[in-house]
Amino acid sequence: MIIQFENKLVSSFLLYIDHQILKKGQAYTVQAVNFNKVNDAFQVNGIDYYSFNSPFDQLVSDVSIPSGGFSGISINGQNLNLGTSGFYGINYDGGQIYFTGTQYTGSTVSASGCIKDFNIYLNNYTEEELLFETKFEIRAKSTDQVINSSSSLGSKYISYPAIFIRMESADGEDFAFGGLDKMISNFRCLVLAENTFTLDAACSILKDLRKTEFSIIDPAILPYSNFGAITGSGYNYDTQVNNQTDKSLIWDVSVSKISFSDSRVKLTNPQVCSAIVDFEVYSFRNPRSWLFRFHKAIF
Numbered sequence: 001m002i003i004q005f006e007n008k009l010v011s012s013f014l015l016y017i018d019h020q021i022l023k024k025g026q027a028y029t030v031q032a033v034n035f036n037k038v039n040d041a042f043q044v045n046g047i048d049y050y051s052f053n054s055p056f057d058q059l060v061s062d063v064s065i066p067s068g069g070f071s072g073i074s075i076n077g078q079n080l081n082l083g084t085s086g087f088y089g090i091n092y093d094g095g096q097i098y099f100t101g102t103q104y105t106g107s108t109v110s111a112s113g114c115i116k117d118f119n120i121y122l123n124n125y126t127e128e129e130l131l132f133e134t135k136f137e138i139r140a141k142s143t144d145q146v147i148n149s150s151s152s153l154g155s156k157y158i159s160y161p162a163i164f165i166r167m168e169s170a171d172g173e174d175f176a177f178g179g180l181d182k183m184i185s186n187f188r189c190l191v192l193a194e195n196t197f198t199l200d201a202a203c204s205i206l207k208d209l210r211k212t213e214f215s216i217i218d219p220a221i222l223p224y225s226n227f228g229a230i231t232g233s234g235y236n237y238d239t240q241v242n243n244q245t246d247k248s249l250i251w252d253v254s255v256s257k258i259s260f261s262d263s264r265v266k267l268t269n270p271q272v273c274s275a276i277v278d279f280e281v282y283s284f285r286n287p288r289s290w291l292f293r294f295h296k297a298i299f
Helices: 003-025 127-133 196-207 239-242 263-268 289-298
Strands: 028-037 043-044 047-053 072-075 078-079 087-091 096-100 109-116 119-122 162-176 180-191 211-213 247-257 275-283
Touching: 003 119, 003 162, 003 196, 003 211, 003 239, 003 247, 003 275, 072 119, 127 180, 180 196, 196 247, 196 275, 211 239
Parallel strands: 119 162
Antiparallel strands: 028 047, 028 109, 043 047, 047 096, 072 078, 072 109, 087 096, 162 180, 180 275, 211 247, 247 275
């Protein structure tokens, strides 16, 4: 199935939230990141890819953020640019880098860039499943990095602080003559933080997005490969939105703190501070424009 408007809306909303948390909250840490080879090789179209993981679940790909994005990496102290010597791509949302042809077994691989203070996830689960049935791990600290070791790095876990985004519902209603509709989409963000300070800061940024617009970005123009890696030009949110004309409006935002009186939360994630942030988003569009052109042509 080809991509539809709601697919674009959800991905654009996620990118907007991610950008605002990074830019307004300066929710990132600049430091050197070590990557470690793991048994995570895979094959696409007959080509073998070799994966190196960082201890961090998500890295900053947006070059509009200071120090965001990696211009290159270092292997055994020698700089290597993207697209050279088998360096295929960087999966920022997975904290991974990919190589083709050369495995670089036993090499010291590192880069300088940004680590997200809040990971951003597209969520397919209910709040009950996340809070009561999912065990979260605190995001790795800079001192947790190791060199040339694949222990505990082979499989990625869900780490926090994090924001889980899901579109709860969508409805449409007539808005103007000519077939213009107002689409009302309700998004819910589950915010998980390690303390009340960072929870309040993140919720404050999200709450201030009331009555703001965000651009609808066509995923086809984003510089990602079919498995999420940036392989060529960097990703710049400000540049991407400048080239888009379609926008949606965040009409209202409400924040609700989650009480930890439930024993199931205490047992599963006793250290997590959490809140639910609900968004009401308006999109004005003409989904039946072809029908009006058809009627005009006939009559």
